[in-house]
Amino acid sequence: MSVTMSRYKQPKKLENLALCRLGDWVAQQAECQMLPIAMLSQKDPSTAQDTLSHNVDCIRGYLDVNVPWMLHDLLVNEAIRALSSLLDKTKQSLGFRGCMGKFVSQMNVIVKMAEVLFTKNLTIVSVDTIPKMLRTVFYSKLYMLNGLVYLNLGSLSGGWKTSDMEYAVIKSLKELHRLKYLFINYDCTDNILRCVVENCKLLEKLDVSCSKCITNESMDIVAKMKNLRSVQLYRTFVTLEGFVKLLIKCRNIEDIGRCDEIGKILEYIDLNYCEITTFNLKSYVSRYATLNQLQLAVQMCPYIRSMTVFHNTLQSDLMVLIGLGELKELKLLSCDFYADQIKQILQVKGCNLVNLHLEHVDQIDLNALMYISQMCPFLESLTLYNCTLIQHTSLYTKKLEIEPFRNLKKITCVSTCTDEQLLFMLTNCINVQFIHLGTAIQLTDEFMFNILDKNPLVYLKELRIMQSDFLTMISVQRIIQSCMSLEILVELESWTLLTENDREYIRNYIKVNNYNIDTAPIRRYDS
Structure with a gap:
């Protein structure tokens, strides 16, 4: 189309x-x-x-x-x-x-x-999307859905009645032989895991987050799931010992979710299991990492594609990350763009990256944005979250060899930045489909017109401007006219200069012109 x-x-x-x-x-x-x-x-x-x-x-x-x-x-x-x-x-x-x-x-x-x-033809069930009045029948009759591939049981009892839920869950899982994706938060038990091992031979992803009955002993059961690729154990009672057991016995595991102890786990394995040299992990998420732990991650997990790490200046050197040959997604928290050598990392690994997330990163100026645009030519998603964007002292004077941000599809900026920095990002991402601007950014009608004059955003599908004290109806009309692919325009309720009559006029204007644009207030946090 x-x-x-x-x-x-x-x-x-x-x-x-x-x-x-x-x-x-x-x-x-x-x-x-x-x-x-x-x-x-x-x-x-x-x-x-x-x-x-x-x-x-x-x-x-x-x-x-x-x-x-x-x-x-x-x-x-x-x-x-x-x-x-x-x-x-x-x-x-x-x-x-x-x-x-x-x-x-x-x-x-x-x-x-x-x-x-x-019937056997139903393949996807996500209980959270089902009205509460109908959930009971789904919980009690799940065993009839023997064609299920994806099952998300949500939070069940929230951990309050785990023993009461166990029987119904086990009764259902005994019949779900085609299941590949299973989510049981808060109420998973060892008995449920044993049932999964015996009956769900094809299971590839398991999420038992927040289940207090899952302990180190549970990992002996999980290790018997031969096709398992991903297991989420965040906020369970699995400790270092359990994760060590999991990694050693499940050599095909690619993702263990957020695990702040992963560095210590690799150190323990390196010290006590010399015969084990590499793992198949493709995702690394940790809030704590020393230099030695990052070095071990690069050495023992060479297939990492997604790296999330909280930087401690006194304990780690981010330059170690250039050793990851298959790195595609990089999320860095609490560091400085220049002092912590992020520029140098991007210079080496930028051509591989499709997703860059910088959170609480300081020293970002216009030059830094230019470096990102040149060193990461295939970047599809850029997030600047609570970063400190500063005025540049001396501008990058060379002519840009690569047209900036031409492959960018998604941009999220929840940081204070100058008009010049924002203009550089938004006027160059000509293929962007999703834009999210936080409350710290205050656009004006004139600035919006300036952006759209240079980049009409013809491929933009969703625009979220979380708050504005200056944008008026003129900007809304210009956005609708210019952004020809726009499907979602939300948070207009937070534009203080728009009255309820203005918003009603916008809805009627969209309806009369048959535009495929939804302005209903929604909150999504998947950016």
């Missing part, structure tokens, strides 16, 4: 319309069942439940036969949407003198109707 076409809302595909109506049809079936089931419940509750179960089984079989398997996940989303709306409608219909027995019967029918979605 061309840029010109994508700026306008397109008619929905017949496939999407059909799935939407089918989701509504599922909700209508629940609504049609309410009255007869309620009446039957008054006479014979047991027969009412059997009748409802039989009807649900018939509808499930009908959907299983008539909906192509590759569309079932999309159908589930539409059906949950429709059932959720019906739940809200039913709640609102309960008046002050309404019959509570009838209301409970109606709610039970809606919840029960969610079971029509439980």
Whole structure:
């Protein structure tokens, strides 16, 4: 689809319309069942439940036969949407003198109707996205979804009723033989891990963060998962001993998530297991690292692609990182651009980098931004978070050999910076698709026009300007006219010069012109 076409809302595909109506049809079936089931419940509750179960089984079989398997996940989303709306409608219909027995019967029918979605064709379930009223049926009937590939059980009981949740989880996991991705936060136990080992042979990623029942002994069980590539153990009771056991026994592990002790773990292995020379880790995330620990990381984990490290000037030298031959993503915290030789690191490794995240990094001036643009020509994502951007003392006078930031797709600047620095970044990233500007940056109409005159941002899809005391309706209109691919324009509620009438006018203007732009207030922290 061309840029010109994508700026306008397109008619929905017949496939999407059909799935939407089918989701509504599922909700209508629940609504049609309410009255007869309620009446039957008054006479014979047991027969009412059997009748409802039989009807649900018939509808499930009908959907299983008539909906192509590759569309079932999309159908589930539409059906949950429709059932959720019906739940809200039913709640609102309960008046002050309404019959509570009838209301409970109606709610039970809606919840029960969610079971029509439980077939082998469902491959993705993320409980956090399911309305709370419907979660119970998913928890209790997960064993029916034997085609699941991705399962995110969320926080379950939040660690308060771990033993109560264990039985239901194990009962379900015994049937999920195709599972590759499993997330159980707070409530994972050793018994659940044993069940995974025995029944989920294809599992590649396991997240048991915040589960207090996971200890060093649990690592003996995890080590039996032969296809495991990633395991998240943050805020569990796994200590250095457990991580050592994990790395030695699971030689295919590529990611252990955030582990502030990883440096000490590598030192311990280097000291006590001389025969083990390298690991397959591709991600390194630690808030503490000495020079020796970084050297061991480079030596023992040569395949690292993503490096996140908190710099301590007195203990580590970042230049060690140039030894990582496959480094693609670099996140540095608490350091100085020049004093800690970040420039020199980028000079050597910049051509490899596609993602650069600088957090609490000082000494960044316009020259530093120019160096980044020249040394990292393939950079796709740049983040400056709480950095100190300073005025330059002497400007880089050479003509830039490479056009700056031509491959940049995503830019996040949550730092105070000068107009000149911001102008350099935003006028050169001609292919950028995502821009996030923090509250410390105060744009004006004139500055916005200056940017768009030099770089119309025709590929920009999402713009987040978190706060502004100076931008007006003129800027909004210019942004909409210039950014032809724009789909999301948010945080207008934080532009103090815009009134509610202004925002209503913007919404109507977008609607009348059929622009494909969403201005609804949202909060996303995935930048």
